[in-house]
Every structure is written in C-alpha cells, then in structure tokens.
Amino acid sequence: MQLSTRNLLGIKDLTKEDISLILSTAEQFKEVLQRPVKKVPSLRDVTIVNLFYENSTRTRFSFELAEKRLSADTINFAASTSSAAKGETLLDTVNNILSMKVDMVVMRHSASGAPHFLAQHIPAAIINAGDGINEHPTQGLLDAFSIKESTGTLEGRKVAIIGDIMHSRVAQSNIYLLKKMGAEVTVCGPPTLIPKYISEALGVNVSYNLKETLEWCDVANVLRIQLERQNQVLFSSLREYSLAYGINRTLLDSLHKEIVIMHPGPINRGVELDSDVADSKQSIILQQVENGVAVRGGSFLPSRRKSRPPPFKNGKARTSGAPPSQFLLLIEKKATIHPKKKPNPTRETTK
Ligand code: ASP
Ligand code: ASP
Numbered sequence: 001m002q003l004s005t006r007n008l009l010g011i012k013d014l015t016k017e018d019i020s021l022i023l024s025t026a027e028q029f030k031e032v033l034q035r036p037v038k039k040v041p042s043l044r045d046v047t048i049v050n051l052f053y054e055n056s057t058r059t060r061f062s063f064e065l066a067e068k069r070l071s072a073d074t075i076n077f078a079a080s081t082s083s084a085a086k087g088e089t090l091l092d093t094v095n096n097i098l099s100m101k102v103d104m105v106v107m108r109h110s111a112s113g114a115p116h117f118l119a120q121h122i123p124a125a126i127i128n129a130g131d132g133i134n135e136h137p138t139q140g141l142l143d144a145f146s147i148k149e150s151t152g153t154l155e156g157r158k159v160a161i162i163g164d165i166m167h168s169r170v171a172q173s174n175i176y177l178l179k180k181m182g183a184e185v186t187v188c189g190p191p192t193l194i195p196k197y198i199s200e201a202l203g204v205n206v207s208y209n210l211k212e213t214l215e216w217c218d219v220a221n222v223l224r225i226q227l228e229r230q231n232q233v234l235f236s237s238l239r240e241y242s243l244a245y246g247i248n249r250t251l252l253d254s255l256h257k258e259i260v261i262m263h264p265g266p267i268n269r270g271v272e273l274d275s276d277v278a279d280s281k282q283s284i285i286l287q288q289v290e291n292g293v294a295v296r297g298g299s300f301l302p303s304r305r306k307s308r309p310p311p312f313k314n315g316k317a318r319t320s321g322a323p324p325s326q327f328l329l330l331i332e333k334k335a336t337i338h339p340k341k342k343p344n345p346t347r348e349t350t351k
Contacts, residue, residue, distance in 0.1 A: 007119045007126045008133035008299055011176040012166045023145055026298030053079040053109040058162045058265050059129050062292035063106050070297055073130035090303040133229055139264050140173030142295040146288045147219055150260055155182040162188045163223030166195055170264045175202050188213040210245050211223050214255055219264040222272050238271050247272040294346055
C-alpha cells in the first residue's frame with residue numbers, strides 16, 4: 001500500500017486511492033489517539049522540521065502533536081524569530097537545516113508554490129501545511145475525514161463552501177478532494193469573492209444566494225474573510241458581508257432540515273458565523289480540530305514510501321530510519337513503544 005507521490009504538495013496531485021489510503025491510515029491513528037498510551041514508534045529515528053513562515057495555531061500544533069505521538073524527533077522554525085528576518089533566502093535556510101540531517105519538512109508559506117519550489121531543490125520529503133492562496137492539503141483531508149465521520153460517506157454528499165473562495169487555499173483543496181471522491185460542491189459568496197471561471201475549471205456549482213445554498217446542502221463549510229490576502233476592496237464592509245452571508249440561528253431554523261456546520265478556523269465570530277451556530281450541536285468545528293491530529297499523522301505516509309530520500313550533497317549514504325512499510329503495520333498491530341535492539345548501521349561507516 002503505497003501512495004503515488006513522495007511529497008504531499010496538494011490534493012490536485014493525489015489519486016482517489018491515495019486519498020482513501022490517507023483517510024484510512026488516519027482512522028487507524030485516531031484509534032491510537034484514544035488509547036491511554038497514545039504513542040507508537042512509527043517515525044522513530046525520523047527527524048522532522050516544522051517550517052512556518054506564516055502564523056498558525058491549529059495546523060502547527062496538530063502536526064507537532066502527531067509527530068510526537070509517532071515518536072519522530074522534531075524541530076520548530078518560526079520565520080519571525082529566525083535569520084529569515086535578517087534576509088536569508090528560503091533555500092539557504094532550508095539547506096542549513098537539512099545539513100543537520102533532517103528527513104522531512106512540514107512547511108507553511110505565504111507565497112503560493114513555495115513548497116513546490118523547495119521540492120525541486122531538496123532531497124527531504126515535503127508536506128505542504130498551506131501555501132498562499134493555493135492549497136492546504138491536510139486541511140482538505142481533515143475536512144473530508146470529518147464529513148465522512150459525521151455523515152457516513154463522501155460519495156454523493158452535497159457540500160457547500162461559503163465565503164471568501166477567491167483567497168482560500170482551504171476551498172481549493174476541499175474542492176479538488178470532494179470532486180475526486182464523488183461529492184457535489186457548491187461555492188457560495190459575493191461575486192467579487194468567487195473566481196470567475198471556477199465552475200468550468202473545477203466543476204463546482206456557483207451560487208450567490210446563501211439561503212438557497214443552505215437549503216441545498218448536507219454540509220456547510222464556512223470560511224473566514226481573509227483580509228490579509230486581499231489587496232483591494234472587494235466588499236463594502238464586514239457588517240454588510242455578515243448581513244448577506246453570515247450564518248445565524250434564525251437562518252438555520254428557517255431551513256427544512258438540519259445541516260452540518262464546519263469551519264477550518266480561525267472563526268471571526270459575528271461575521272461569517274454567530275456564536276450560537278459555531279457552538280451548537282450542528283457544528284463539528286472542534287471535531288475537525290481533533291481529527292486534524294489523526295489526519296496529519298496519516299499524511300506522513302506518502303513521505304515514507306519507497307527508499308529513504310537520496311543522499312545529501314556530500315555523497316554520504318543515509319543510514320538511519322525504519323523501513324517505510326512499518327508505519328501501517330505498527331498501527332495495525334496496536335503496538336506501543338518497544339525499543340528493539342537493532343545493530344547500529346552507522347557504526348560500520350564510522351572509524
Ligand atoms: N486553521 C488555521 C491553522 O491552524 C488557522 C490558524 O492557524 O489559527 O493554520
Ligand atoms: N486556517 C486556514 C488557512 O490557513 C483558514 C484561514 O486562515 O482562514 O488557510
């Protein structure tokens with residue numbers, strides 16, 4: 001059971017089978033996370049750097065927690081407190097980190113395509129934790145995991161994505177994933193926040209009418225207005241946006257059915273969602289966060305396939321790391337940590 005890709009740069013590159021494999025691995029890992037001892041040795045001897053050039057709360061914490069639960073060694077990099085603030089380039093920073101023998105890079109960057117650029121230049125496997133307005137693949141995966149968990153299936157589900165579609169990497173990853181898995185998708189928001197040819201390009205329905213969209217869908221994934229990514233005025237005011245596209249209790253009660261409410265966070269309460277909706281029984285927002293740890297654990301799988309990453313520049317063969325197939329096996333066997341004495345392969349090469 002292997003994925004078709006080594007790096008996890010976007011849902012666009014994944015096959016339906018890849019997505020199913022990550023989701024089922026996440027399911028197994030979620031079971032591990034419910035145990036009294038929540039740790040398995042699947043990533044023992046693997047060193048991961050979490051490289052965050054842009055702020056994050058949920059994504060960074062859940063990656064870190066998943067790495068710890070899988071016994072990886074981790075280091076954290078925040079651009080604001082590093083030499084990037086002194087003008088070092090992305091490639092220099094990463095090559096310096098890699099020379100400390102790092103196996104995987106989890107990366108968030110405000111520039112779309114930054115992880116794709118890095119993937120062409122470094123041997124370590126890369127997981128995209130959000131690049132500009134392009135993709136946020138692990139968010140797409142955790143949203144799909146949560147929809148499946150709460151409604152039973154993705155196939156045939158009617159999912160509405162509501163809000164600032166134009167600037168949302170979450171929307172893009174969700175659309176790619178849901179379409180691949182057979183769900184129907186409608187994007188809804190003000191015309192200025194929905195890309196013009198999205199319907200033709202991505203095969204989604206477009207609606208500017210919130211009430212009609214909510215009547216249609218089984219699940220509403222509500223997005224924040226991403227002001228930090230907008231460089232022009234695209235609607236008159238947050239208050240007006242909220243009047244036309246904010247979801248409140250009265251609106252939900254006027255529907256003829258109960259729909260599931262989702263949000264990737266951070267919520268701007270009172271703008272896109274009122275508190276009595278965000279905190280209601282219909283909302284699975286905190287389940288999404290919980291599932292984030294399981295799915296991020298599952299997302300390490302593509303990077304562990306096949307052989308170890310190629311040697312570093314100095315030509316020395318890499319020597320540490322468990323065989324890739326261990327990941328699934330260890331979870332399936334419900335193993336906890338049991339350090340087995342293995343011959344140290346580095347010893348042969350050190351004189
Ligand atoms: N869901 C986003 C993330 O965790 C929002 C945040 O960072 O607060 O990356
Ligand atoms: N946390 C998500 C992201 O990083 C959504 C957001 O920021 O609104 O894209």
